[in-house]
Amino acid sequence: MLDGITRRIERTRTTVARATVxxxxxxxxxxxxxxxxxxxxxxxxxTASRYVVLLGLAGVYPAIAPRGRGVTAAVxxxxxxxxxxxxxxxxxxxxxxxxxxxxxxxxxxxxxxxAAMLPYxxxxxxxxxxxWLARALLVVLISAVLTVITLGLTAELAxxxxxxxxxxxxxxxxxITMLLGRLLRRP
Amino acid sequence: MRTAVPLxxxxxxEGWAAxxxxxxxxxxxxxxxxxxxxxxxxxxxxxxxxxxAAPFAIGxxxxxxxMPRSAPELTVDAAEEHIVEGGSVGAGLTxxxxxxxxxxxxxxxxRTSPWLELRDADxxxxxxxxxxxxxxxxxxxxxxxxxRHDVGPAAARVAACGGLLACRPVVTPARQVRVYPExxxxxxxxxxxxxxxxxxxxxxxxxGEGGExxxxxxxxxxxxxxxxxxxxxxxxxxxxxASTLSDRDAEVLLLLDVLGEAGASGGVKGRASVxxxxxxxxxxxAEHYLQRGDRVSLMEYGSSARRLRAATxxxxxxxxxEWLLDVRADTGDQGPHEHVFGAHHVSSDALVMVxxxxxxxxxxxxxxxxxxxxxxxxxxxxxxxxxxxxNRSPWTPIATKLWRMERENVxxxxxxxxxxxxxxxxxxxxDLVLRDVSRLASAPRGR
Numbered sequence: 001m002l003d004g005i006t007r008r009i010e011r012t013r014t015t016v017a018r019a020t021v022x023x024x025x026x027x028x029x030x031x032x033x034x035x036x037x038x039x040x041x042x043x044x045x046x047t048a049s050r051y052v053v054l055l056g057l058a059g060v061y062p063a064i065a066p067r068g069r070g071v072t073a074a075v076x077x078x079x080x081x082x083x084x085x086x087x088x089x090x091x092x093x094x095x096x097x098x099x100x101x102x103x104x105x106x107x108x109x110x111x112x113x114x115a116a117m118l119p120y121x122x123x124x125x126x127x128x129x130x131x132w133l134a135r136a137l138l139v140v141l142i143s144a145v146l147t148v149i150t151l152g153l154t155a156e157l158a159x160x161x162x163x164x165x166x167x168x169x170x171x172x173x174x175x176i177t178m179l180l181g182r183l184l185r186r187p
Numbered sequence: 188m189r190t191a192v193p194l195x196x197x198x199x200x201e202g203w204a205a206x207x208x209x210x211x212x213x214x215x216x217x218x219x220x221x222x223x224x225x226x227x228x229x230x231x232x233x234x235x236x237x238x239x240a241a242p243f244a245i246g247x248x249x250x251x252x253x254m255p256r257s258a259p260e261l262t263v264d265a266a267e268e269h270i271v272e273g274g275s276v277g278a279g280l281t282x283x284x285x286x287x288x289x290x291x292x293x294x295x296x297x298r299t300s301p302w303l304e305l306r307d308a309d310x311x312x313x314x315x316x317x318x319x320x321x322x323x324x325x326x327x328x329x330x331x332x333x334x335r336h337d338v339g340p341a342a343a344r345v346a347a348c349g350g351l352l353a354c355r356p357v358v359t360p361a362r363q364v365r366v367y368p369e370x371x372x373x374x375x376x377x378x379x380x381x382x383x384x385x386x387x388x389x390x391x392x393x394x395g396e397g398g399e400x401x402x403x404x405x406x407x408x409x410x411x412x413x414x415x416x417x418x419x420x421x422x423x424x425x426x427x428x429a430s431t432l433s434d435r436d437a438e439v440l441l442l443l444d445v446l447g448e449a450g451a452s453g454g455v456k457g458r459a460s461v462x463x464x465x466x467x468x469x470x471x472x473a474e475h476y477l478q479r480g481d482r483v484s485l486m487e488y489g490s491s492a493r494r495l496r497a498a499t500x501x502x503x504x505x506x507x508x509e510w511l512l513d514v515r516a517d518t519g520d521q522g523p524h525e526h527v528f529g530a531h532h533v534s535s536d537a538l539v540m541v542x543x544x545x546x547x548x549x550x551x552x553x554x555x556x557x558x559x560x561x562x563x564x565x566x567x568x569x570x571x572x573x574x575x576x577x578n579r580s581p582w583t584p585i586a587t588k589l590w591r592m593e594r595e596n597v598x599x600x601x602x603x604x605x606x607x608x609x610x611x612x613x614x615x616x617x618d619l620v621l622r623d624v625s626r627l628a629s630a631p632r633g634r
Contacts, residue, residue: 018310072216079224079239086235098235106242109220113213113350117292124313128292131315135291135349139249143242154234168237172225172244179247180218 015120022124026115027063033108034074035059041101042081043089055081062108066115075105095151102147103140110136207355208255214351217247250349253288258357259316260285263297263339264323265362272369273455276330278305278338278362282314282345283321290316292346295324300336302454303364304329316345331454333368333466335512337361367508369455370471401430438482438497438534441469444543444550445489448516450574461544464569466511468542468611473507485510486532488543488553489517494532538563538621542611544570551597558606565617566601566608 038055039047047055055077062071082101085091114132118124150168224240227233260283266276282293296311305328316322330336339361345354403419406426419427443465452460459467473483477499484497485507495510533539539562543550557564575587598608609617 020310022313067212072219075216075220076223079227079236082239083227083231083233083236086233093235098238102239102242105239106246109213109216109243110246110349113211113346114292116212117294117344117346117350117353118313119294119311122294122311122313123307125315128313128315131291132350135249136246139242139246143238143245146241146245147238150234150238168228168234170229172221172237172240173229175248176218176221176225176244179244179251 018121020121020123022126022129023115023118023120023122026111026118026129027066030066030071030108030111030115031060031063033104033111034062034078037078037101037104037108038074038081040097040104041078041085043085043091045089046081062112063115066112071109071112075109078105093151095148098151099144099147102143106140106143107136110139208347208352209355211346211351211353214247217243217351221247246349247351250351253348255286255288255347255352255354257285259283259290259293259343259345259354261295261341261343261357261359263341263359263362265338265364270330270364270366272330272333272366274330274366276303276305276328276364276366278303278308278326278328278364279323280312280326280341280343281321281323282316282343284316284318286347287318288347289318290345290347291349293322293343294345295341295343297326297339297341298361299326299338300334300364302330302332302334302366303336303338304331305338330364330366331456332452332463333366333512335363335365338364365509365512368467368470368511370467370474403427404430437476438484438537439472439476440497440533440537440539441472441483441485442539442541442543443469443485443487443514444541444545444547444569445487445491445514445517446547446550447544449544449546450571459571461546461569461571462514462516464571464611465542466514468567468569470508470511472540472617474504477501477504477507483507484537487514487517488541488550491517497534497537533557533560533562535561538565540565540567540617542567542569544568545594545597545608546570548597551601554601554606555604558601558604564606565621566606567617568598568608568610572610 035056038059042055046052058074058077062074064070078101082097086093110132114129118128221240221243224236224243228236228240262281262283264277264279264281266278270276278299280295280297282290282295284290293314293316294311295314297308299305299308305326308326308328312324314322314324326338340358341361342356342358344356346352347354403416404427406415406420406428410428414428414430416427416429445462445465448460448462450458450460452458452463469485473485476483480499482497482499483503485495487493493510493513495506498506539557541550541554541557541564543554543566545551545566545568554564554566576583578584601608
């Protein structure tokens with residue numbers, strides 16, 4: 001057992017010694033995005049209490065294991081916190097919160113996709129991370145515009161939010177189905 | 188009726204066969220989260236949940252608008268030019284993208300021989316490759332030991348469509364870099380024991396057309412007029428000619444004892460193992476004699492008994508270097524048989540230089556046999572100084588000491604047989620010995 005611990009310590013030391021800057025920054029970005037998303041989504045009553053440590057752990061875990069299911073779990077924890085805050089704690093659906101949660105979740109998700117492929121000791125060209133972030137920002141920008149327009153429309157059509165959500169949801173569901181069908185049919 | 192040739196697989200499968208582009212966990216996550224958030228949004232009547240799903244859906248739509256069709260092409264480039272150990276080596280990895288989409292991330296890595304110190308070759312490289320383009324990773328470095336060294340196999344893993352699709356690893360076989368041994372400076376000035384040919388650089392012991400003055404003798408019919416020594420003729424008032432010794436070439440056989448390897452090689456700047464010394468000394472001796480116009484042949488004393496027939500010139504020197512790259516220690520128990528190697532393989536006029544660590548008793552027997560059969564034999568001791576076997580028990584140092592004493596005994600007996608044994612030390616290390624051998628050669632032969 002002692003041998004096992006010594007070997008693990010040695011392996012960790014080698015990992016730390018070989019690690020390069022950009023993969024570490026990418027993993028740091030994942031942790032930052034999820035922790036911020038958790039802070040924004042979860043009710044202030046909980047984020048100000050000692051439970052914040054648990055939330056922090058849930059946010060940092062995807063950065064440590066970006067290849068596992070931790071990323072999906074972290075996103076679900078954020079969404080759960082958001083639903084909890086807006087239903088149980090009866091918080092208002094503020095535009096800035098929806099925008100920032102959507103942007104941070106997508107950033108965390110796409111950086112995890114990058115980190116899953118990127119070895120910790122790789123020599124990374126800056127244009128790999130630069131191009132990746134540029135694509136992510138483009139997606140975030142398009143979805144932000146969509147969010148602003150949609151929330152504006154729902155504010156004008158007060159009371160019709162349910163109908164709009166249903167319509168948008170159905171349209172998106174059809175879109176996703178078509179997308180998946182295309183993906184499977186076409187090489 | 189069935190056709191003789193099996194039908195081709197449907198064309199639709201072509202894209203998913205090699206190369207197999209597979210969905211990543213990120214694509215699975217995108218689909219799951221988008222679906223879940225949409226269902227929740229519809230079920231709870233919450234438009235904000237639909238909006239949280241929007242970036243995932245948009246990201247997938249942008250990423251998957253064009254799909255990859257072909258495999259990335261990975262090539263390993265290695266220097267083809269003449270590299271001597273200690274010299275610089277240029278290697279590289281090139282990833283080409285024949286596809287219509289750009290590769291967002293290519294992780295490429297390679298294995299290399301421990302004797303090639305290539306910069307950052309132990310790390311993976313993360314690069315991007317544009318549509319219908321290529322990106323190269325340079326691996327400059329240094330070759331630290333002679334031999335054929337591998338650069339590769341190399342592998343590349345590609346992510347495209349924003350990390351939603353990944354290609355299965357593409358592996359490329361290794362390329363070999365030929366690193367020639369560094370020739371330690373060697374210059375033997377002494378005469379060859381026996382010159383065999385009619386032309387060459389060595390002064391023979393027979394009079395003839397040559398450059399070395401043998402003496403002055405009275406003119407005889409048949410002597411060339413330009414050989415007349417006018418000073419002596421005037422003084423003696425009789426015609427005298429300067430007689431010269433003829434120049435001859437010789438055959439040098441380098442016999443490489445590969446029965447065992449001893450000592451750890453530290454590369455060109457570190458300690459030399461037995462094979463290092465053997466190969467470098469063989470290259471130096473061959474270079475020296477080939478430059479002088481002699482014929483050099485090589486032979487391995489081991490179970491494989493490789494041999495290179497005698498030839499002369501620069502072409503032979505390059506062949507010798509190429510031949511030396513494949514020298515390996517003979518690890519099998521099966522020794523060289525008499526019918527594979529025997530004194531009859533060695534020309535009677537050749538100077539035989541045996542490069543041996545004299546660790547295996549068969550080597551000493553072979554040397555004694557060569558000497559007894561009347562070959563001009565010189566043994567070059569290639570055992571590194573201070574080499575000891577691994578310390579396995581408290582008896583190892585004493586056993587090593589005993590073995591060393593026994594080895595000294597063998598060396599003494601070889602010298603008694605008339606086989607000079609010298610330790611290889613570069614320039615001039617063989618001069619004294621060659622002088623002795625050529626003196627022996629001038630004596631009447633036979634026993």
